[in-house]
Amino acid sequence: xxxxxxxxxxxxxxxxxxxxxxxxxxxxxxxxxxxxxxxxxxxxxxxxxxxxxxxxxxxxxxxxxxxxxxxxxxxxxxxxxxxxxxxxxxxxxxxxxxxxxxxxxxxxxxxxxxxxxxxxxxxxxxxxxxxxxxxxxxxxxxxxxxxxxxxxxxxxxxxxxxxxxxxxxxxxxxxxxxxxxxxxxxxxxxxxxxxxxxxxxxxxxxxxxxxxxxxxxxxxxxxxxxxxxxxxxxxxxxxxxxxxxxxxxxxxxxxxxxxxxxxxxxxxxxxxxxxxxxxx
Amino acid sequence: xxxxxxxxxxxxxxxxxxxxxxxxxxxxxxxxxxxxxxxxxxxxxxxxxxxxxxxxxxxxxxxxxxxxxxxxxxxxxxxxxxxxxxxxxxxxxxxxxxxxxxxxxxxxxxxxxxxxxxxxxxxxxxxxxxxxxxxxxxxxxxxxxxxxxxxxxxxxxxxxxxxxxxxxxxxxxxxxxxxxxxxxxxxxxxxxxxxxxxxxxxxxxxxxxxxxxxxxxxxxxxxxxxxxxxxxxxxxxxxxxxxxxxxxxxxxxxxxxxxxxxxxxxxxxxxx
Numbered sequence: 385x386x387x388x389x390x391x392x393x394x395x396x397x398x399x400x401x402x403x404x405x406x407x408x409x410x411x412x413x414x415x416x417x418x419x420x421x422x423x424x425x426x427x428x429x430x431x432x433x434x435x436x437x438x439x440x441x442x443x444x445x446x447x448x449x450x451x452x453x454x455x456x457x458x459x460x461x462x463x464x465x466x467x468x469x470x471x472x473x474x475x476x477x478x479x480x481x482x483x484x485x486x487x488x489x490x491x492x493x494x495x496x497x498x499x500x501x502x503x504x505x506x507x508x509x510x511x512x513x514x515x516x517x518x519x520x521x522x523x524x525x526x527x528x529x530x531x532x533x534x535x536x537x538x539x540x541x542x543x544x545x546x547x548x549x550x551x552x553x554x555x556x557x558x559x560x561x562x563x564x565x566x567x568x569x570x571x572x573x574x575x576x577x578x579x580x581x582x583x584x585x586x587x588x589x590x591x592x593x594x595x596x597x598x599x600x601x602x603x604x605x606x607x608x609x610x611x612x613x614x615x616x617x618x619x620x621x622x623x624x625x626x627x628x629x630x631x632x633x634x635x636x637x638x639x640x641x642x643x644x645x646x647x648x649x650x651x652x653x654x655x656x657x658x659x660x661x662x663x664x
Numbered sequence: 665x666x667x668x669x670x671x672x673x674x675x676x677x678x679x680x681x682x683x684x685x686x687x688x689x690x691x692x693x694x695x696x697x698x699x700x701x702x703x704x705x706x707x708x709x710x711x712x713x714x715x716x717x718x719x720x721x722x723x724x725x726x727x728x729x730x731x732x733x734x735x736x737x738x739x740x741x742x743x744x745x746x747x748x749x750x751x752x753x754x755x756x757x758x759x760x761x762x763x764x765x766x767x768x769x770x771x772x773x774x775x776x777x778x779x780x781x782x783x784x785x786x787x788x789x790x791x792x793x794x795x796x797x798x799x800x801x802x803x804x805x806x807x808x809x810x811x812x813x814x815x816x817x818x819x820x821x822x823x824x825x826x827x828x829x830x831x832x833x834x835x836x837x838x839x840x841x842x843x844x845x846x847x848x849x850x851x852x853x854x855x856x857x858x859x860x861x862x863x864x865x866x867x868x869x870x871x872x873x874x875x876x877x878x879x880x881x882x883x884x885x886x887x888x889x890x891x892x893x894x895x896x897x898x899x900x901x902x903x904x905x906x907x908x909x910x911x912x913x914x915x916x917x918x919x920x921x922x923x924x925x926x927x928x929x930x931x932x933x934x935x936x
């Protein structure tokens with residue numbers, strides 16, 4: 385590479401990073417700025433909007449509900465998906481394509497479209513089962529399927545589950561032992577990946593909750609925003625930081641151990657799942 | 665095994681079937697095309713055009729800006745801190761949308777937003793010709809905030825597949841930078857770039873929460889039309905209309921995502 389071209393490239397890179405950095409950081413900084421404003425233009429900075437969070441019972445309820453939903457959805461996802469995927473890999477490889485297709489299907493059905501078809505189902509569940517907000521986790525499981533599937537699939541591809549399970553079985557282990565004590569410990573980072581992505585999706589979910597008349601975190605933020613913009617921006621910042629922290633943990637801790645380094649290629653795209661609708 | 669198929673059947677296939685069947689059913693359950701023809705009204709057509717405009721515009725802007733950022737990353741140290749920060753941040757920001765994103769932009773570019781006030785104090789009124797944040801322009805700008813990171817994530821692998829030797833080969837054959845981009849890197853990257861742009865289009869076309877949080881009155885794009893049918897009298901009297909709109913969205917996104925998959929497959933042929 386010639387000297388002048390290398391210089392041009394460096395200038396190009398610096399300009400791109402500066403412009404993009406500003407575009408992405410300014411709105412986040414502006415939220416902080418906005419949430420610490422006083423009542424008038426000349427009023428001193430205040431943390432009132434932040435302390436208002438705990439004084440707003442609706443918000444606390446919604447935050448609790450969303451955290452519960454996130455936990456339930458992640459656990460349900462693992463319980464439903466992991467045994468199925470392991471079983472398909474071991475016994476029914478012919479079904480692999482079917483399961484993959486079904487799991488990735490939600491990527492081509494926008495959440496706002498899917499919710500139209502979920503209305504009668506949700507109504508039926510409200511009447512015949514329970515009208516608790518936690519019922520939403522049944523529906524959220526659909527939303528997290530593609531992300532979880534890819535994370536778990538990458539994790540399963542990285543270990544030789546056939547040999548592992550046969551070895552365990554020949555030593556007298558039952559299927560429960562094989563799952564919990566052999567397969568699960570061998571793919572802990574994939575499980576973490578799948579769970580964290582599910583939590584992030586559920587905490588950011590707005591479409592289903594809003595249109596099915598449940599008040600989760602995002603709906604509450606939007607609602608509080610109508611009366612007290614500062615407080616809702618403060619919650620928004622807090623929930624954003626929480627999601628950032630989770631996903632940052634994922635991108636650093638969730639790396640494969642060197643021993644299974646060959647999985648790095650397949651693990652990396654986990655976050656690259658096209659979020660065709662996700663939280664937006 | 666069985667629980668999985670029962671679950672997917674009840675919460676994924678059944679609602680899809682309800683949408684498809686409901687699109688062709690009149691209120692008394694007989695077959696009709698009136699739900700689909702009801703889309704052919706001036707305000708619905710406008711919403712469709714708006715949805716397509718926003719999606720195309722934010723996909724193009726996101727794809728070009730994202731490709732530039734991805735190129736800036738790809739030309740740096742493959743194990744460096746910058747690359748790691750940009751890819752991690754992109755993973756986070758591509759998921760970032762909805763209410764929080766809308767509020768972030770209201771706090772930045774709203775009428776009393778940080779940047780608006782800052783520029784006004786320095787004698788520049790960005791809303792001199794009216795407040796555009798809550799209109800199509802603003803929505804497009806906000807969408808680029810999650811489009812650019814998504815582009816970085818999906819386009820970076822293609823850029824990483826480009827070998828420096830190809831450039832050296834071009835040069836040793838007497839080609840210059842233009843020749844390299846026009847005849848070597850360009851044609852190789854084109855299918856991936858096009859595919860990623862389609863993905864971005866589908867991403868914007870499906871987006872609902874950001875627009876819903878930003879625009880509280882009226883539906884200017886299809887997802888908001890669906891939302892207003894949930895509460896309006898039209899929605900009550902013609903329940904098939906929301907389903908027909910949902911079906912139209914699913915058809916469009918499915919076509920786009922299929923093309924994306926085909927183009928990605930073509931890219932992966934030389935990527936390995």
